[in-house]
Amino acid sequence: MMRIGHGYDVHQLVSDRDLIIGGVEIDYHYGLLGHSDADVLLHAICDAILGALGEGDIGKHFPDSDPAFKGIDSRKLLRHVVEKMLGSGFRIGNLDSTIICQRPKLAPHIPQMVERIAEDCQAEIGRINVKATTTEKLGFTGRGEGIAADAVVLLEKIV
Ligand SMILES: Nc1ccn([C@@H]2O[C@H](COP(=O)(O)O)[C@@H](O)[C@H]2O)c(=O)n1
Numbered sequence: 001m002m003r004i005g006h007g008y009d010v011h012q013l014v015s016d017r018d019l020i021i022g023g024v025e026i027d028y029h030y031g032l033l034g035h036s037d038a039d040v041l042l043h044a045i046c047d048a049i050l051g052a053l054g055e056g057d058i059g060k061h062f063p064d065s066d067p068a069f070k071g072i073d074s075r076k077l078l079r080h081v082v083e084k085m086l087g088s089g090f091r092i093g094n095l096d097s098t099i100i101c102q103r104p105k106l107a108p109h110i111p112q113m114v115e116r117i118a119e120d121c122q123a124e125i126g127r128i129n130v131k132a133t134t135t136e137k138l139g140f141t142g143r144g145e146g147i148a149a150d151a152v153v154l155l156e157k158i159v
């Protein structure tokens with residue numbers, strides 16, 4: 001049996017915050033604003049896995065009203081979601097994702113993001129794909145007001 005899920009997230013870019021995407025800290029003069037570390041890609045991936053499991057979304061499992069999640073490393077949230085997935089008898093078939101970001105240039109950081117996501121998902125590197133695109137300076141991402149990410153995941157039943 002297979003299950004498909006999709007996730008999408010957006011965070012605002014502001015000064016005085018670290019920029020953490022895909023579990024990787026990126027040197028930049030703006031960072032993403034959020035209750036957690038605001039890792040927009042990992043949030044989209046959590047939502048995709050939860051969606052495939054029919055388990056709602058990240059806000060249901062980790063409410064931003066709960067101080068326990070303030071400033072939390074989103075890799076911890078992803079690992080928690082992955083434990084839930086494995087506990088339900090599923091593993092990652094493959095995962096594809098896109099970071100929608102005008103600046104900074106993300107390509108040099110993508111291999112490290114893939115490594116960390118694969119580790120947290122308990123999946124082989126070959127099952128994980130991360131892409132980046134600008135929006136040719138159009139829209140809120142193009143103006144550098146925020147970064148968006150989306151993710152699609154296929155889960156396979158463990159036999
Ligand atoms: N923040 C970004 C956005 C894109 N890239 C890479 O640039 C290539 C071209 O992007 P388009 O917007 O023209 O689709 C693509 O290969 C992206 O991986 C990037 O490194 N950082």
Ligand SMILES: C[C@@]1(CO)OP(=O)(O)OP(=O)(O)OC[C@H]1O
Pocket residue numbers: 009010033034035036037038039043058059060062063064065069070071072
């Ligand atoms: C992750 C959580 C919880 O700290 O906070 P944020 O970092 O604001 O992120 P968001 O994508 O709005 O998702 C859900 C939240 O509950």
